[in-house]
Amino acid sequence: MIILNRTMNIFINPDRKNWKEILARPEINNADLRMQVASLLNEVRSGGDRKLIELTERFDGVKIPGIQISGEDINSSINFISPELIKSIGIARHNIEKYHAVNGKADSPIETSAGVSCWSRTLPVEKVGLYIPGGTAPLFSTVLMLGIPARIAGCNEIILCTPPGPDGSIHPSILYCAHILGIEKVFRVGGAQAIAAMAFGTETIPAVDKIFGPGNRFVMVAKQLVSLENVAIDMPAGPSEVAVIADDTADPAFVAADLIAQAEHGPDSQVLLVSTDPGLAEKIEVEIDLQLSVLPRREIAEKALNNSRMVVMEKRADIPDIINSYAPEHLIIMCRDYAGIGNQIKSAGSVFMGHFTPESAGDYASGTNHTLPTGGYASVRGGLELRDFQKRISFQEISQEGLQNLGPTIMCMAKEEKLSGHSFAVEVRLNKISGKQA
């Protein structure tokens, strides 16, 4: 394994036994944070609205007069954003709705045995809470990504929490997206205290069944802790990641732009480039330097790129394996045979196929969801989708003949498990049926 260290760490044809080390993500130890967040959750649980206002002053540095955003503020948000953005949000919404709507279908009954009919019914999670992080920019796109499937699912109550800005207000693009999706309950509370409020409820904020949305480590730990009680959460969320596979057909400027786009998310962003072509690395390095020089978030991106990894693999057949071992949140395939490689991907959150499909498309407007599994969690699930806002209840109905057919099977198995009450629940019915027939 030859390691070169320029902007990115470069590994040439690494041996399979070194993959684990190369692909290792930074270890996150949240044990201490968990203690700290747990006590904050308890404060909100007992202190309610008053405590939320106090914590907002402490953490967000703003004294808010009340928690809920008025309907008037939500409705008038359209006056504060540009026509171009209104149009863009409209197109993104259309695409996201179109992609997310197809997942939910009612199943028709299945007769598993004669007289035994089983079916399932898909229903919305009734009350959902959407968390939209604050920070340097208004993440209104996340309102679309969470709110649209919630709406399609038919959730009965959709509430939204987001931290207030320095003047106590919420950015109009966030309010506008809430407005067009008919989300009426918007609260200016952020951080772990917002998660606590949605989990336990306060005088103003209703408790919900399930909490969705990204956030910093405090938010993530708070979500994990409340999920140990009675509230569900969407999925764990860690630092964002992209893997790019590039061969000699890839345009170094495209690759550089995609790596930088990932890196600008934050200094802990994870970037992995797998290339078939040793020469490509150098060209991409040059392009990265060029593009970074004009990037506003240059400092953030540079930090992330310094921790990033470039792996040269001249043995093409190994490439899907190393990607599957890593299970990246995003995967961009810029190769001649991107379709063939795509077919061999077993673990990734969302895959971007070919040279003209940047990750940014899925981040905003192509239709797929941008809430995706990080930290290797793509080995067990994909991105957020309609079914995350739904539940499927199983139903069954057995006719008298059906119970006569299947009853002996049930009784035999129940007795073997020493649950004779279970067996008798069948027997008492079979007795009645045969009594009637007798």
Add this chain to the structure above:
Amino acid sequence: MIILNRTMNIFINPDRKNWKEILARPEINNADLRMQVASLLNEVRSGGDRKLIELTERFDGVKIPGIQISGEDINSSINFISPELIKSIGIARHNIEKYHAVNGKADSPIETSAGVSCWSRTLPVEKVGLYIPGGTAPLFSTVLMLGIPARIAGCNEIILCTPPGPDGSIHPSILYCAHILGIEKVFRVGGAQAIAAMAFGTETIPAVDKIFGPGNRFVMVAKQLVSLENVAIDMPAGPSEVAVIADDTADPAFVAADLIAQAEHGPDSQVLLVSTDPGLAEKIEVEIDLQLSVLPRREIAEKALNNSRMVVMEKRADIPDIINSYAPEHLIIMCRDYAGIGNQIKSAGSVFMGHFTPESAGDYASGTNHTLPTGGYASVRGGLELRDFQKRISFQEISQEGLQNLGPTIMCMAKEEKLSGHSFAVEVRLNKISGKQA
């Protein structure tokens, strides 16, 4: 609210404001247990197989010579169980396969905008671990309920952990079910230490991506704790529950049998009867006494029944509401209008419709899964199903024309979120396209 206290606690036409109190589940405080289990998990993480054998001796009271069950023992299990049971398992397997197989369909691509094609691919979770609890009876039915969807999904590695009996062996009915499903890796380890082994891996037991299966409080807390790291789990599992809705058409003997079947699971089983008919309560009480007198697990069932609740609601329209507030794991509807009531159910794990559909059917052999949400978790999800063993990866491919169409939308939104690198990843491609065209 009139409360009568006989075997069950009886509430007559309770006011809506008292529902919460009536439906309250016992509070479970696992904070102390979590500390204890966390340290055990760490012991296994560092101690591996040696530690597993030591803990098995401590907790299961048996010194096992090795952890893995031999292929010969698995294959020969058929010789130790009755032909009747073999036949019953075969029928149950057929029904469970038939019910679970229909869920997984590949989605065809959706053109969300011109030139923007999005699709998803359903793939198995590669490595899954099934936990089968020990105790007084061999829960081989759970092997079917976990193993069948894992097989249909196409999971690459399916391992099974279950505690050894006093002689160090595993019950042949468990091994037989593993055998017919082709599960070759069976380990005689139980409790929190088994969860640790499947989460972290040992010399003998491979680490898995997702852990499934019920267990006692130690197992549940261990699953929750490992799920805070990198391993996924199926769902939280608490004491089992049934709610029964019965009107004057219900046979008191059927109702009593179903309540007792639930109660025999354990002293913490939750039983709720909602009846439209004040007279029915008395008849059911009489039947319960009669049936209990011959029940082998009478003591366990009596304890659970003493904590159970019977609610009389003469206002039929309120019945679906009180059931939805409770969100029971199992719901049996024995009413004239069971179909109408079933249509109004919004939160329940699995619903059993009509007089001849006992819960036992779904527990063993009708086809639906018996791994169901407890503790009110039915408000957010249904029972285990094929998709719990799968993940859905989103894919997208954008043509040059597609990027020309959608690019400005993406760039506008990215700039509003102050992510200019995201915008440039589109711009650099649009420049190349227009350069080519110029």
